[in-house]
Amino acid sequence: MDRRAFLRHMCAGGVATFAAPLVSFAQVRHSGRLVFVLLRGGFDGLAAVVPFGDTGYAELRGPLAFQESDLFELTDVFGLAPGLAPLGDLWQRNELVAVHAMAIPFRTRSHFDGQAILETGIDKPLGSSDGWLNRLLQVMSGTRSGVAVASGLPRSMSGPFDVQTWSPTELGAVNDEYLERLATLYRHDPVLHGRFEAALQQQALVGEEPMAGQGARRGGIAPLMRATGRILKQPEGPNIAAVEFSGWDTHANQGLAGGALDRLLGQLAEGLIELRTEMGTAWSATTVVVMTEFGRTARPNGTRGTDHGTAGAGFVIGPKVARSAVYADWPGLADGALFEGRDLRPTLDTRALLKAAVAGTFDLTPAQLARVFPGSDAVRGAYDLMK
Numbered sequence: 523m524d525r526r527a528f529l530r531h532m533c534a535g536g537v538a539t540f541a542a543p544l545v546s547f548a549q550v551r552h553s554g555r556l557v558f559v560l561l562r563g564g565f566d567g568l569a570a571v572v573p574f575g576d577t578g579y580a581e582l583r584g585p586l587a588f589q590e591s592d593l594f595e596l597t598d599v600f601g602l603a604p605g606l607a608p609l610g611d612l613w614q615r616n617e618l619v620a621v622h623a624m625a626i627p628f629r630t631r632s633h634f635d636g637q638a639i640l641e642t643g644i645d646k647p648l649g650s651s652d653g654w655l656n657r658l659l660q661v662m663s664g665t666r667s668g669v670a671v672a673s674g675l676p677r678s679m680s681g682p683f684d685v686q687t688w689s690p691t692e693l694g695a696v697n698d699e700y701l702e703r704l705a706t707l708y709r710h711d712p713v714l715h716g717r718f719e720a721a722l723q724q725q726a727l728v729g730e731e732p733m734a735g736q737g738a739r740r741g742g743i744a745p746l747m748r749a750t751g752r753i754l755k756q757p758e759g760p761n762i763a764a765v766e767f768s769g770w771d772t773h774a775n776q777g778l779a780g781g782a783l784d785r786l787l788g789q790l791a792e793g794l795i796e797l798r799t800e801m802g803t804a805w806s807a808t809t810v811v812v813m814t815e816f817g818r819t820a821r822p823n824g825t826r827g828t829d830h831g832t833a834g835a836g837f838v839i840g841p842k843v844a845r846s847a848v849y850a851d852w853p854g855l856a857d858g859a860l861f862e863g864r865d866l867r868p869t870l871d872t873r874a875l876l877k878a879a880v881a882g883t884f885d886l887t888p889a890q891l892a893r894v895f896p897g898s899d900a901v902r903g904a905y906d907l908m909k
Contacts, residue, residue, distance in 0.1 A: 554842075554883040555754050555808040557763045557797070558655060558678060561790070562637065563770035566818040566828050567835030568866060569783055570606060571620045571848065575599035578855035586822045592779045596620060600848045604779040605787030608795050612839060613846045619838040619907055621875055622850035625816060625868030627901075631830035633771070636815030640872060641678035643895045654894055655762055656681030658880060661890040668762040671750050679764050686760070688753065690746070743767055743793035751800025754808070761884075770814060774825035794839060809883040809908075810839040813872060819864050820855060832861050833868035838875065842882050844909050874904045882908025 572588050573579050575598050580587045593601030594610045600620065602609060612618040627645040630636050635647040643654030652660075655678045659668050668685040670676055679685045750763050769786060776783045790812075798805055817834025833853075851869040853859050861867040873895050880886055880894065881903060892899065 553807040554885075555759075555761060555763070555801075555804065556658075556879065556883050557750065557754070557765060557808065557810045559794075559810060559812045560637070560640070560676070560678070560764070560766040561770045561812065561814040562633070562766055562768045563772075563814070564633065564636065564816045564818055564830055565770035565786075565814045565834065566772060566776065566783060567622060567624075567814075567833070568817070568820060569776065569828075570603050570787055571596075571622050571835040572601050572603060573599055573622070573852070573855065574601055576852075576855045578857075578859075582820055582855050584822055585826055586776060586778065586828070588778055596846075596848050599852070600850075603784055603787050605784040605789075606791045608788075608791040609837075609839075611795070612798070616846045617839055617841055617843060618846045619843050620848045621836045621838065621870065622848065623833045623853055623866055623868060624836055624850075624870040624872055624875060625833040626872050629832065631816065631832075633815060633830075638677065640813060640815050641676060643873060643876065643898075645897055650896070652681035653678035654876065655679050655764055656683050656685065657894045658884075659683040659685065659762060661886070661893045662761070662884060666762075667760040668764070669753055669760040671746055671753070671763055671765045676764050676766055688749070690749075743789040744796045747793035747797040748800050751797045755801050755804040759804075772818070772827050773823065773829060774827040776822075776827045798839075806841050807883075808840050809842050809879050810837070811876065811879050812837040812839070813875075817866055820860055820866055821864065832865035833870075834866065836872075836875065838879055838907060842909055843907055847907070849904065849907055870904070871898075871901045873898045873901045875907070877901070877903030878905050878907045881905060 568583065569586065572593055574588065574590045574593060588603065590601065592604050594607040595601045596613065600622070602620070609618055626636060626639045628635070628639050628647065630647070638647045639645070641653050642650040643657070644650050653676070655668060659666055660681065660683050668679060668683070670679045670685060670687045671689065672687060673689045675685070675687055746765065750765055753759055754763055772783050778784065794810065797810065801808055813836045814834060816831055818828035818831040820831070823829050853867040853869050857863070859867060877891050877895060881891060882905070891903070
C-alpha cells in the first residue's frame with residue numbers, strides 16, 4: 523500500500539490520537555506487563571461471580587437469581603455467569619483468580635467519587651492528583667513506559683510521568699488533496715510532525731480493526747483488547763496499559779442468561795481471551811486486573827435491575843497467579859450480614875489486590891508499594907494470590 527492510500531485508509535477507519543508518539547517506546551528492562559481494565563459504571567459482582575451455594579442467594583436475588591445449571595462452576599459455592607464461561611479455559615490453565623466481597627476503602631455510591639478513589643489508589647475522593655498507575659511508573663527502576671487505551675488520559679495514568687494514549691477515531695472519508703495539505707502542514711510543524719508520523723506508525727502496528735468505540739454495548743471490547751495486545755507485545759512496548767469500558771450501570775432490565783448484562787460479560791470474556799491470544803509469548807509475563815468502582819445492591823430494584831452498591835467482584839488473570847481460585851472472605855447473604863441492609867458487605871480492600879498484582883508482576887519492594895499506594899500501610903497485600 524503506498525503512503526497516500528495508507529493515509530486515506532487511516533483517516534477513514536481510525537487512528538491513534540495525536541498525543542505523544544506511541545511507537546518510539548524506550549527499551550524496557552522489565553519483562554512484566556500489567557493491564558488494568560476499569561469497568562466504569564459499577565458492574566454487578568453477584569451476577570458475574572455468582573454465589574449460588576450461599577443459602578440466602580436464591581431468595582435474595584429473586585428474579586435475578588441464576589440457575590446453577592446455567593453457570594460455569596468454579597467451586598461448590600461460586601460459578602461464573604454464562605457470558606463469562608469462556609474464561610473457564612483460563613481457570614483450567616490456573617490463570618484465573620475471581621475476587622469477591624471487594625470494595626474501595628471509602629463508602630460512597632457516587633460514580634465520580636468511586637472512580638476517583640479506585641484510580642488514585644488512596645482512601646478518599648480528594649487528596650491526590652496522580653493516578654496510581656502513574657505513581658507505579660514513577661517508582662519502577664530502569665526504563666519503562668505506559669499507554670492508556672482510551673479516548674483521553676484516565677485518572678489512573680495522570681501524573682508527572684509521561685504516558686501515551688491510543689484510541690480509535692472515526693474521522694470519515696477524506697480526499698487526497700486534503701491529506702496532502704494535512705501532511706504538509708504537519709511536516710513543517712516541529713511539534714506535530716512527530717505525532718502525526720507516530721499516528722501513522724501506530725495504525726500500521728494495530729492494523730485494520732473494526733473499532734466501534736469504547737462503550738461495551740457497542741461491541742468495542744474485543745477489538746480494543748486485540749489492539750492493546752498488539753501494542754504491549756512489542757519487544758520495546760510499554761510495561762503498563764490502562765483500558766476502560768463503560769456501560770455497566772444496570773439500573774433496569776439487567777436480565778439473566780443471555781440478558782443485557784450477561785451479553786456485556788460475554789463481550790468482556792471475549793476481549794480477555796483475545797488479549798491472551800494476541801499477546802503470544804509475551805503473555806507469560808502479563809498480569810490483567812479487572813475492577814469496577816463499586817458493586818450493586820444485593821436485592822433487585824423495581825425495574826429488574828440493581829442500584830449502586832458497595833462490595834463486588836473483580837479478576838486477576840495471567841500466568842503469574844499462583845493458581846486458579848475464588849479469593850474471598852465471604853460475608854454471606856443473610857439479611858443480618860448485608861452492609862446497611864442492602865449491599866454485599868466488603869471484606870477486602872481493592873488496594874490489597876492491586877498491591878499483590880503489582881508486586882507479583884514487577885517484584886517491587888514494600889517501600890515502592892508504599893509510594894504507589896500512600897496511606898495504605900495497614901492494608902496487607904493479598905500476596906498469596908501471586909507466584
